[in-house]
Amino acid sequence: MVEVLPIDLRSRRTAIELLTDPELVEKELVVAGWAEHIRVIGRLVFIVLRDRTSRIQLVVRKNLSQEAWKLARKLSVESAIAAKGVLKENDEAPGRRELVVHELIILSDAEPLPIDIREPEKTILAKRLDYRYLDLRNDKIRLIFKIQADIAGIYRETLRDKGFTEIFTPKILGAASEGGAEVFTIIYFKREAFLAQSPQLYKQLGVISGLERVFEIGPVFRAEQHHTPRHLTEYTSMDYEMGFISDFNQVMDVTEAFLKNATKKIIDKYGDLLGKYYPDALLEPVKEIPRMPLKEVQEILRREYGKEYPPGEDLDTEGERLLGEFLEKEYGYKAVFITKYPWGPRPFYTMPCICTENPGEECCRGLKPDTPTCSFDLIFRGLEVTTGGQRQHNYECLLKQVENKGVNPETLSWYIEMFKYGAPPHGGAGTGLERVVKQILGLKNIREARLLPRDPERLTP
């Protein structure tokens, strides 16, 4: 038996149509959505109905439809409902229009809500995440994910326009690829396998394969027990890799184009809402991104804040934050590329600067922790959002670098082999999507920027 609803949802109109379409006034219309507010005023019930587009007020009068009125006065907040009625103009209605209802059905009744969805900041984030589907009923929260989707879209657009091909690489790996970050071990039938912590090696495969310019937007996994507002164990990495570059500035150009594009388009589209909902949101697009060698940055931090860094040391969290503050205050810069990181903290495939200045087999001999490399980080509003650089494409040098880092070449044999067959000079970068979203919106915690975050404790929902 098929149950036929008394209201046909195929003729459903959206709230925004009811509010704006001049043709619809005085017409009989169907709407459906969630009952956001229910106000019972005696023989009169006001329901604010919310759908994906907007909200429209429904008025249910006892003298018009006793049946609908009875349902309406007992309706619970956030129930899914559908209504049929006549659209009227009324100065007292929000948006100056309301639907005078003569038929109402409850599609799905809602129990009392376990969290306050009207003001999300009143409930602790952990509780909101337990009920994320209810948390998202709030416009302000849904906005985060609309912006996230757009940022991923802008990344895709930016790279396609530059001739990059989107690829999809494995996330289940037979060998832990990069070292550095901890990897998750999983059981793959009867064998041990690993979750990808980065698409790095596969992006390079994409370049060498002849695609030349590739990108990927996909999940990566980091088995690190961080308890910070900027780490997740699973996040979305936006990566690209490009061949036939003359130096790593060309790589930074791509990341720079993306960040400028993203901030401009997001602010153009959502600037008003950002200002209204997120007091710390970025309201000015990123215009200029200076490129400063790490040594210079450390010199500034020493001079301005008295921070000391031994040679071959990366910045610490405080240093990143202070640098962001300083550049913003002094020059109005929202973002900065820190370049020429020393070999010590960088992975084995990183291109040492001496190899680009004086190519040859000798260039990668005797790399020391403080040897500068053609690599960079992008700090956006005081937080590292991107890491990138030029990669070593010389087979002999690569072997030396693998050895220098103490990586077992056998687990990487397929990768190292590639460099015997015409690997062009190349480089690329990886950007954390959630970090970009966090920094644009000025969110306090990265978990807010992930639909269903995973951290060392949380595995549900």
Add this chain to the structure above:
RNA sequence: GCCGUGGUAGUAUAGCCUGGCUUAGUAUGCGGGCCUGUCAAGCCCGUGACCCGGGUUCAAAUCCCGGCCACGGCGCCA
């Protein structure tokens, strides 16, 4: 992983320091009632809580230990 702080109704908090003065306070939600122009509606009535385990004590929300969880700092990282 180390360090710090915290865990009280559905939600958010007060009480904890100085154990008994508490029938655990407040706001909001929720249930019931009144109301034909509400718009975070209003008014009246009602409902509901000390994270788990152990210990100290005549007596534990309160003090001690362990666990779990949360938030943050650091290392590290996108």
